[in-house]
Amino acid sequence: MAKSLEALGEQYFFLKLNLEEMLSKCESDSEREELNIRFAASRRSFNKALNAVFIENSAAVKELREGLEANTKEIKEAFERRKKIAKILELITTGVDIGKSLVKLGE
Amino acid sequence: MNKTLVAKFRNTFKTQVSLILVLALVAAQSACDRTPAIELANLGMVTGQALTEYYESLVNDTNDTWDMELFWVALIKKQNSASGRGIDPNFDDEDIKLLKGRIDQLNSRVKMAKQMRTMYTELKDYASYDAGASVEIAAKNLSSALTGLIPVPGVNAAGIIGAIAGDLERFSQIKDLKEKIKISKKLMDSLNELFEKEESAYALIAQENNVTATAIAQSLIENEMVLPWGLLDKIPTTFGVKWVSKTITDPPKDDDLKKGFIAIIKRRNDHLNDAAKSAAENLGEAIKDLAAAHAKYLEKKPIDLSNVASLLGRAKFYLGEIQKLKQASE
Numbered sequence: 001m002a003k004s005l006e007a008l009g010e011q012y013f014f015l016k017l018n019l020e021e022m023l024s025k026c027e028s029d030s031e032r033e034e035l036n037i038r039f040a041a042s043r044r045s046f047n048k049a050l051n052a053v054f055i056e057n058s059a060a061v062k063e064l065r066e067g068l069e070a071n072t073k074e075i076k077e078a079f080e081r082r083k084k085i086a087k088i089l090e091l092i093t094t095g096v097d098i099g100k101s102l103v104k105l106g107e
Numbered sequence: 108m109n110k111t112l113v114a115k116f117r118n119t120f121k122t123q124v125s126l127i128l129v130l131a132l133v134a135a136q137s138a139c140d141r142t143p144a145i146e147l148a149n150l151g152m153v154t155g156q157a158l159t160e161y162y163e164s165l166v167n168d169t170n171d172t173w174d175m176e177l178f179w180v181a182l183i184k185k186q187n188s189a190s191g192r193g194i195d196p197n198f199d200d201e202d203i204k205l206l207k208g209r210i211d212q213l214n215s216r217v218k219m220a221k222q223m224r225t226m227y228t229e230l231k232d233y234a235s236y237d238a239g240a241s242v243e244i245a246a247k248n249l250s251s252a253l254t255g256l257i258p259v260p261g262v263n264a265a266g267i268i269g270a271i272a273g274d275l276e277r278f279s280q281i282k283d284l285k286e287k288i289k290i291s292k293k294l295m296d297s298l299n300e301l302f303e304k305e306e307s308a309y310a311l312i313a314q315e316n317n318v319t320a321t322a323i324a325q326s327l328i329e330n331e332m333v334l335p336w337g338l339l340d341k342i343p344t345t346f347g348v349k350w351v352s353k354t355i356t357d358p359p360k361d362d363d364l365k366k367g368f369i370a371i372i373k374r375r376n377d378h379l380n381d382a383a384k385s386a387a388e389n390l391g392e393a394i395k396d397l398a399a400a401h402a403k404y405l406e407k408k409p410i411d412l413s414n415v416a417s418l419l420g421r422a423k424f425y426l427g428e429i430q431k432l433k434q435a436s437e
Contacts, residue, residue, distance in 0.1 A: 002307035002308065005307055005308060005311060006307060006311070009311045009314065009315070012315075013314065013315070013318045016318050016319065016322050017318060017321060017322055017325070017373075019183065019196075019322070020182075020183060020322070020325070020326050020329070023183065036183075036196040037196075039196045040196040040197075040199075040202075043196070043202070044201070044202060044205075046311075046315070047202065047205040047206070047209070048205065050209060050308050050311070050312070051205075051208070051209075
C-alpha cells in the first residue's frame with residue numbers, strides 16, 4: 001500500500017471537488033489567488049508522488065504522512081462546519097507545505 | 108536364411124521395438140507436459156490482453172483528465188474573473204512535463220503487455236507443435252519492450268524486469284518446453300512485483316479522472332449549464348410515468364434540487380472509484396496466481412487456472428462497469 005501517495009491524493013481530490021465553492025467564499029482577490037496557488041501546488045505534489053517511492057516505515061515519512069492525514073481531516077471538518085475561508089486557507093497552506101516536504105522524501 | 112542373419116534380425120528388431128517404446132514414452136510424457144503448458148500459455152495470452160486494455164484505459168484516463176482540467180480551469184476562471192484579475196490554477200511547463208512523462212510510462216507498459224500477449228500466443232503454438240521461429244521473434248520483441256520500459260523513477264522497473272530481458276533474448280535457443288516455461292515464470296514474477304508496486308498509483312490515476320469529471324459536472328449543474336434530469340431516467344421508466352416537457356427542457360434552478368443532483372454525481376464518483384480499485388486488485392491477484400501456476404507446473408504439480416480466469420473476468424467486469432457508468436454520465 002502506497003499510504004503516502006494515497007494521503008496526497010485524498011487532499012488533492014478533496015480540494016478539486018470543493019475548489020469552486022471555496023473560491024466563491026473568498027472575500028478578496030488575494031484570497032482567491034492564494035487558494036488557486038495552493039490547489040495547483042497540491043496537484044503538483046500528487047503528480048510528483050506518482051513517480052516517488054516512499055519508505056512508509058521511515059520515521060520522517062510516517063510523521064509527515066500522519067500530519068497530512070490529520071490536516072486533511074481538519075480541512076474537511078472546517079469546510080463542513082462552514083468556517084471562515086481565511087481559516088480554511090490557513091489549514092490548506094499547512095497541508096500543502098507538508099505535502100511538498102513529504103514528496104521530497106520520496107524523490 | 109542362416110543363423111547369424113536371424114540373430115541379427117532379432118537384435119535389430121529388439122532395438123527398434125525398444126526405441127519405439129522409448130519414443131512412445133517420451134511422447135506420452137511430452138503430451139502430459141504440453142497440456143498444462145498450453146493452458147498456461149492461454150491464460151498468459153488473456154492476461155496480456157487484459158493488461159493491454161487496462162494500461163490503455165489509464166493512458167486514456169490521463170489524456171481525458173488533462174483535457175477536462177483545461178476546460179475546468181476555464182470554468183473556474185469564468186467564475187472568478189469578476190474582479191478582472193482572471194486568477195486560475197492552470198498548468199505550467201513542469202505540470203505538462205509530468206503529465207507527458209506519465210503518458211510515456213503508461214504507453215511503455217501497453218507495449219510490454221502487447222508483447223507479452225504475443226509471446227504467450229507463440230508459446231502456445233510451440234507447446235502445440237514446436238513453432239520455434241515465431242517464438243524467437245516474439246521473445247525478442249518482448250525483450251526489447253522490457254528494456255524500453257520507462258520506469259517510474261522510484262519503482263525501478265528496469266531493475267525488476269531488466270534481468271528477464273537477457274533470458275528472453277536466448278529464449279529461442281532453448282529447445283526445451285520446461286526451460287521456456289521457466290523463463291515465462293521469471294517474467295510473471297517480475298511483472299507481479301512491478302504491478303504490486305504500482306497498483307496504488309494505477310487506481311489513483313483512474314480516480315483522478317473520476318474526480319475531475321465530477322468537479323466539472325458539479326460546476327455545470329451549479330451554473331445551470333446542463334440538464335441533469337437524465338440522472339433520474341430510471342424513475343419514469345420504472346413507474347411508467349412521463350416527464351413534463353417543460354420540466355426537462357430547463358436546468359434546475361432551485362439550490363436544493365441542484366444539491367440533490369450533485370449528490371447523485373458524487374455517489375457515482377464513489378462507485379467509479381471503487382470499480383477502479385477493484386479492477387486493479389483483481390488484475391494484480393490474477394498476475395500473482397498465474398505466476399504461482401507457472402511454479403506448480405515446474406514442480407510437476409497439477410495446476411488449476413480457474414481462479415486466474417475468474418479474477419481476469421472480474422477485472423474485465425469492473426473495467427466494463429467503469430465504461431458503462433462513464434457513458435451514462437455523458
